[in-house]
Amino acid sequence: MKILICISNVPDTTTKIRFVNDNKAFDTNGVQWIINPWDELALTRALELKEGSGGKIEKVSVISVGSHGAEPTLRKALAIGADDAIRINAEPKDAYFVASQIAAAIKDEGYDMIIAGIESSDYNGSAVGGMIAELLSIPNVSSVSKIDVEGDNVVLKREIDGGSEVLATQLPFVAIIQKGVALEPRIPSMRGIMMARQKPLKVVEPVETESLTEFVDFSLPPAKAACKMVDPENMKELVNLLHTEAKVL
Amino acid sequence: MSILVYTENWDGKFKKLSYELVSYGKGIADMMGTSLIVISIGDVDQGELKKLGDYGSDKIIEVKNGKLNHLINSAYSSIISQVAEKEGATVVILSNNFTGKALAPRVSVKLKAGLVSGVNAMPSSTDPFIVQKKTFTGKAFANVKINSVNKILTLAQNSYGIKETENKARIESFEPQLSDNDFRTEVKDVKKVTGKVLLTDAEIVVSGGRGMKGPENWGPIEELAGLLGAATACSRPVSDKGWRPHEEHTGQTGKIIAPNLYIAAGISGAIQHLAGVSSSKCIVAINKDHEAPIFEAADYGVIGDVQKVLPDLIEAVKEFKSEN
Numbered sequence: 001m002k003i004l005i006c007i008s009n010v011p012d013t014t015t016k017i018r019f020v021n022d023n024k025a026f027d028t029n030g031v032q033w034i035i036n037p038w039d040e041l042a043l044t045r046a047l048e049l050k051e052g053s054g055g056k057i058e059k060v061s062v063i064s065v066g067s068h069g070a071e072p073t074l075r076k077a078l079a080i081g082a083d084d085a086i087r088i089n090a091e092p093k094d095a096y097f098v099a100s101q102i103a104a105a106i107k108d109e110g111y112d113m114i115i116a117g118i119e120s121s122d123y124n125g126s127a128v129g130g131m132i133a134e135l136l137s138i139p140n141v142s143s144v145s146k147i148d149v150e151g152d153n154v155v156l157k158r159e160i161d162g163g164s165e166v167l168a169t170q171l172p173f174v175a176i177i178q179k180g181v182a183l184e185p186r187i188p189s190m191r192g193i194m195m196a197r198q199k200p201l202k203v204v205e206p207v208e209t210e211s212l213t214e215f216v217d218f219s220l221p222p223a224k225a226a227c228k229m230v231d232p233e234n235m236k237e238l239v240n241l242l243h244t245e246a247k248v249l
Numbered sequence: 250m251s252i253l254v255y256t257e258n259w260d261g262k263f264k265k266l267s268y269e270l271v272s273y274g275k276g277i278a279d280m281m282g283t284s285l286i287v288i289s290i291g292d293v294d295q296g297e298l299k300k301l302g303d304y305g306s307d308k309i310i311e312v313k314n315g316k317l318n319h320l321i322n323s324a325y326s327s328i329i330s331q332v333a334e335k336e337g338a339t340v341v342i343l344s345n346n347f348t349g350k351a352l353a354p355r356v357s358v359k360l361k362a363g364l365v366s367g368v369n370a371m372p373s374s375t376d377p378f379i380v381q382k383k384t385f386t387g388k389a390f391a392n393v394k395i396n397s398v399n400k401i402l403t404l405a406q407n408s409y410g411i412k413e414t415e416n417k418a419r420i421e422s423f424e425p426q427l428s429d430n431d432f433r434t435e436v437k438d439v440k441k442v443t444g445k446v447l448l449t450d451a452e453i454v455v456s457g458g459r460g461m462k463g464p465e466n467w468g469p470i471e472e473l474a475g476l477l478g479a480a481t482a483c484s485r486p487v488s489d490k491g492w493r494p495h496e497e498h499t500g501q502t503g504k505i506i507a508p509n510l511y512i513a514a515g516i517s518g519a520i521q522h523l524a525g526v527s528s529s530k531c532i533v534a535i536n537k538d539h540e541a542p543i544f545e546a547a548d549y550g551v552i553g554d555v556q557k558v559l560p561d562l563i564e565a566v567k568e569f570k571s572e573n
């Protein structure tokens with residue numbers, strides 16, 4: 001069995017978000033880039049599954065669509081434990097563009113399980129995983145919070161509004177994961193970092209595809225009015241404010 | 250041309266989220282001068298289906314089939330695409346909840362429809378088609394232009410509201426073409442949480458953080474939530490430690506919610522936590538540290554110990570309830 005994790009290279013979650021170019025582009029100045037938090041959990045789970053599989057899972061690969069600047073993030077994935085990496089050499093334009101690139105690059109590579117995060121923490125598209133599944137005409141299971149491999153079968157838990165379900169799926173398929181698949185993301189070890197330098201990182205050129213959407217401009221939320229402090233000895237006052245001023249009670 | 254809204258049902262019933270989707274679809278249909286069609290998949294009785302008409306749908310298409318009792322992404326997205334093609338729908342709208350996120354990308358590829366997920370307002374124009382969504386997990390807004398003829402949107406819950414209209418919708422049924430390929434996943438078991446207000450549906454949310462000190466101290470949070478008809482939530486470390494079930498985790502990597510009132514008790518207000526709750530219409534923070542960042546996001550703040558403030562707040566709410 002071969003597993004592929006789709007990795008999005010995103011700004012660190014504490015990044016102060018700013019825009020340049022008349023608010024038409026994200027200001028990448030001074031930004032620290034990280035593996036999208038869900039993709040990191042996906043990779044962690046894939047490695048756990050591989051280690052517990054007694055050799056049945058031969059390989060865990062990672063793939064990302066991005067320019068040269070995305071390579072440190074892929075190297076980090078290799079340091080965490082991925083066996084090899086693919087970078088598709090293009091600036092991601094929209095989810096359809098990214099999914100088309102990944103689908104084209106992997107269609108003959110024989111991956112059994114392709115994992116994507118439920119969203120990318122930058123543009124919050126929630127789309128790449130499902131689009132890859134449709135482009136490759138294979139099933140997908142979304143909002144997955146648990147993945148187990150039992151013999152030749154993959155068993156998944158998926159979250160639904162107000163509960164959860166257990167599913168079985170035919171292979172190959174795409175799992176779109178969220179919180180729960182792994183508890184804590186794995187941190188690269190010193191040895192892992194050394195080994196990552198020798199692991200294969202293949203760069204492939206993009207195929208011709210269109211993007212269906214484009215960002216016109218960005219804005220920041222309006223500044224919040226100062227917080228009104230209420231005397232901790234006077235909760236009656238708080239309830240009164242929530243009723244008469246905020247009108248939420 | 251028409252607008253198509255897909256709404257799921259929960260054990261044969263629709264909820265506020267469904268009516269909000271229909272209202273939003275009606276808004277776009279009016280902007281584009283066209284009709285609104287709503288599709289429902291699964292077992293829903295006629296009376297319940299008719300209710301969708303009260304929010305502006307002209308036609309309701311029902312698809313019933315014993316194999317469709319659980320969400321199967323391939324099959325559901327095939328059906329939605331088939332109906333969109335048959336009805337000449339150029340804009341398809343789903344919720345940005347788990348189900349919408351599961352289906353919209355597949356429908357987008359099938360119809361070659363540019364997808365904007367998590368939209369939170371009416372389009373600012375429909376030709377060109379430009380609509381606003383949140384980006385950077387709530388830290389910014391973006392205007393996105395869709396260049397394809399077909400378009401697909403997922404609506405952020407609680408971002409538009411519901412609007413009743415006078416429409417009388419007619420109901421039609423539809424027989425989709427499905428193949429074995431549409432059923433390659435199988436639901437083996439279902440667990441439902443009962444008797445609790447769902448976090449994503451709640452108008453009021455009472456949330457606890459690490460400052461609550463331990464699971465044994467959650468009594469006041471649950472009592473306050475019960476009094477207010479609210480859902481309970483928590484910060485990530487609280488669910489990571491297993492103090493609370495993980496479906497209560499709100500924030501960047503948990504649930505993103507937009508209730509009318511969010512009460513944060515013993516939560517520091519880390520940027521990743523705020524990412525999930527900053528769309529709340531009103532935030533109340535209770536924290537003993539006056540420098541906690543939660544006070545920068547809050548509308549009302551109480552500096553004090555949760556162990557003392559929460560019981561006082563419960564008493565004040567009880568008093569308020571008895572007077573109103």
Ligand SMILES: Cc1cc2nc3c(=O)[nH]c(=O)nc-3n(C[C@H](O)[C@H](O)[C@H](O)COP(=O)(O)OP(=O)(O)OC[C@H]3O[C@@H](n4cnc5c(N)ncnc54)[C@H](O)[C@@H]3O)c2cc1C
Nearest residue numbers: 458459460484485500501502515516517521522537554555
């Ligand atoms: C990639 C990434 C993703 C993350 N995603 C999320 C997420 O989705 N959601 C999330 O919540 N966090 C997330 N985090 C974690 C986040 O950074 C914070 O660590 C977390 O939100 C802190 O939780 P807390 O406020 O409960 O705890 P703390 O930060 O420990 O704060 C506890 C607060 O309680 C107050 N307090 C203590 N005792 C009392 C008392 N007796 N009375 C009143 N106040 C008291 C303290 O003053 C303090 O402000 C993420 C982090 C990373 C790196």
